[in-house]
Amino acid sequence: MIVADRKPIQEILEMVKDCKKVLIVGCKGCVTVCNVGGSKEVGVLAATLKIAFKKEEISIEMDEKTLERQCDPEYVDQLKDMVDDYDGIISMACGVGPQFLSAAYPEQRFFPAVNTTFFGGAVGHGIWEERCAGCGTCVIHYFDGMCPIARCSKSLLNGPCGGSADGKCEISKDLECIWDMIVRKKMEHGRIDDLLEMKPAKDWQTARDGGPRKSVREELANE
Amino acid sequence: MSDMKAGSNLEKVLKAGHFAFTGECGPPKGANVEHLKEKVAHLKGMVDSVNVTDNQTAVVRMSSWAASAIMVQEGVEPNFQMVCRDRNRLAMMSDILGVYAMGIRNMLCLSGDHQRFGNHPQAKNVYDIDSIQLIAMVKMMRDEGQFMNGEEIDESPRLFIGAASNPFADPFEYRVHRLAKKIAAGADFIQTQCIYNMDKFRDFMKMAVDMGLHEKCYILAGVTPMKSVGMARYMAKSVPGMDVPESLIKRLKDAGKGKVAEEGIKFALEQIEEFKEMEGVAGVHLMAIEWEHRVPEIAERAGVLPRPEV
Amino acid sequence: MRLSYPTNITIIQVPCTGRVDIIHLLNAIEDGADGVYVAGCLEGECHYMTGNLKAKKRVRYVKKVLEELGIEPERVEMFNLSAGEGPRFAEIAREMDKRIRELGPSPINNLKKAV
Incomplete structure (x- = not known):
């Protein structure tokens, strides 16, 4: 799976400091499995941000939503009726999430709440290691x-x-x-x-060194 | 001359069957050419060739090719070091052509210390190819007259190819096989990591000789005199792949105040004496770290002077 | 035993402290509690094996979060005692009450109600 770590709270606060109404969007894919961006972590981040804003005597509205996946337009589409209600949206998915959301909703601003680190697996409870x-x-x-x-x-x-x-x-x-x-x-x-x-x-051409990569499977692609 | 691979002084010395004696010099941490020339001057006539380190321990210094070129001007033969950490294959091949054009005739191929140790740990590391692939690449450029992609080179760089071997890294049983791999890839000579554990090195050399590696390649034993007990302790504890026996640390400590450096030199001299007789060892590589001015004295006492004129 | 402990403490009973999650502790702070503590069984004596140890790690996490936010981490604490230690329970309650009184009201309770 893709493994990520939550960004420091101050960095996230800096991103949304001018927002009055924020949506936090989690992902049920890899980041749920590595306990960083699923619905549970969305709740913890929302509570943490609310405490931070209350302390600064700033009122802010915060909503939570967790999508099946953020790397699939089909699920990204599920935000369409709510996306305009917010000043900013925090994505807790890997680096793919905020980009798919930004592409789908060009008028909205999306902020990453996690640092995507590597492809790996859990070697123990709460410990992940890079493998690929x-x-x-x-x-x-x-x-x-x-x-x-x-x-x-x-x-x-x-x-x-x-x-x-x-x-x-x-x-x-x-x-x-x-x-x-x-x-x-x-x-x-x-x-x-x-x-x-x-x-x-x-031959590094197949790696990132060959430029951003694309995978097309004729048997699946429509067109 | 025609059967020479590069015709460097080091190659000639080894080929003639002399016991080689090479030195080392780190380029300055700046553009201070005078300081470099001063350090080089201590080594002139004392060694057959001087290794010029390439951002050793991942700390930025004057480029090894430039320092090597200055050395050529000063009449001292450099052994240009290149690590795989900082350059991709394009930069490597262009630098290989460049150093040859500047009159450099020896080159040592290394993986390089990871940048985590150095003064720019934020840097992106390259490791496009590894040290063994680098050896094969230099050999291909020299002997096949081709770049890595098979394209022809108009004039091939004729370099005497060196590689490093660390008999003290793990797994010990595999180390001699990795040495064999480097020789098969094209290494003409080998310089080993600093040796302190003589028992282990004897075992290593025996394996190398049993495999006939000493007949395919010149093996130079690495020697670094200990300057202090602190240095010995640091090397024992903090330098990965370095094996400093407790008995040596004790020996240095027992030498007493003010006499540790002399004891360190004595140990190095004893080592050199043994290497002269050890089967498979073709010479000594003396890495007197920031101690270039002591090299003439060490060379004299080791009985390796004058250096052969070949 | 009729042991008295400060009346400003609201007790929320859970079957095991392993059931107490990070979000519960954060929600308490968010909703205006000046302090919150978890009273679990003695270490090594959890009926569910490791419930109290999990709670301990979560309390530690919440302390870290508060610290990052510039709020005194001492407002959150974990205590361990056995079910038979009534006097110790009251003592912990008084201890925590004293600690929070010394710290004063939680900084998040300064929010002026939006008009």
């Missing part, structure tokens, strides 16, 4: 189920570098060296020969 860099050409099968593009600090295809120590990455003792894990798994399963040939340089 969305490079457009998956290489996980070469590395026994571990992606060095996303998980090595230097995205090395021929690691581990000289900074790998005690299974940890040189940038932090809290970070596993994924190359240490790859090498150990290969050795354990008698497949170390897989790593003896140099992996050639990656």
Whole structure:
């Protein structure tokens, strides 16, 4: 899923400081799963903002709404009867949400309440880790189920570098060296020969380096 | 001369079978050319080639190619270092052509320390290609006369290709295989990380020799004399992939006040003596960090002077 | 036991403090409470295993939110005591009442009613 973190409250307050009536829109997709932008978090943000405004003796109206998804025009459409009632709208979806909302309702202003961080999963309750860099050409099968593009600090295809120590990455003792894990798994399963040939340089054209990406599936697209 | 890959002094020294002795010099944190020339002057005639670091520890300094070019002017042979952190393949290839045009003949290919350590942790890192792919790229440019995309180069850069090896990083069992990978990719010579744990290095070299790697490539053992107990402790604790045995720290401590640096040099000299005899070791790479002025003395006492004229 | 505790405290009963969510604490502050505290079972003695530990984390979160907003985090607190400790319950109530009186009214209660 896409993982995000709530922005600091002061940053959100700064965005909506001139608004008298605000709508907070959550998303039932990834941000609900990572507990940052679902209906529950929409409620917490609304209450927090109300406390902040009350403290400054400013009256503000705040409404809450959570869409099935914000990355789909079909669901974005559900705001159409209410969108003009507000001075500003806060989106708690990933970075896709405020953009789809802005495109659908060009007259309205949309503010992001979360910082979208990575594609990952929950490794424990309340802990998420990055797993995929969305490079457009998956290489996980070469590395026994571990992606060095996303998980090595230097995205090395021929690691581990000289900074790998005690299974940890040189940038932090809290970070596993994924190359240490790859090498150990290969050795354990008698497949170390897989790593003896140099992996050639990656073609980054399918990654973000090739420009913003688009995926068209003929069998689904109408037109 | 025709069988030379680049014809650098370092290549000639190694090829002639001499025990190589290389040094290192960090470019200034500014445009102070005089200071650089001063540091270089200490190394002249003392070493076969001087490594010029490329924004080492991710701290911005004068570009390694420019400092290398100044060194050429000063009559000292540089070993131009390039890391994969700051340049994509376009910038790398153009700099490779550039350094060759400036008379530089040795190049060391490195991954580079992550920018998290440096003075601009906000920077975007590049890592378009990794150090092993960089070695292969330089070799392709030199031997095939082609850019990475297969397009022809009108005049190929003839560089003596170096790579680093850290026998003390983990997983230890795999380190020699990674060294082999670098050699297969095209490394002509290897300079190792600073060695302090001699037992572990002996094991590493034995594996390398058993695999015949020393016959395919010149391996130079890395030596950095310890200046103080604090430096030893710092390296032991805070430098990832550095192995400083407790016994060495104790030895330095026991030397007593005012005598630690001398003890550090003594240890380095003992190491150099052993490397001269160690199978598979073709030379020593002396990284006297901000201690360039002590290099003549160390070289003298190590018995590696005068440097061979080849 | 007829133990007295300050009358300005409104008690909201829940089956387990694990049921107390962040939003409940925030709503109390938003609606004008000068302070709010959670009285849970002793740690390690939750009938539902970890209810009181969850409540503890949520209280910590709300403290952080208040701090970010420039409101004294001491207005929110978590206490742990066993069901049999009536005197301790009254003591905590008095302790919290004293603390809030020292802090004074919540800064959000200054809002002039919009005309």
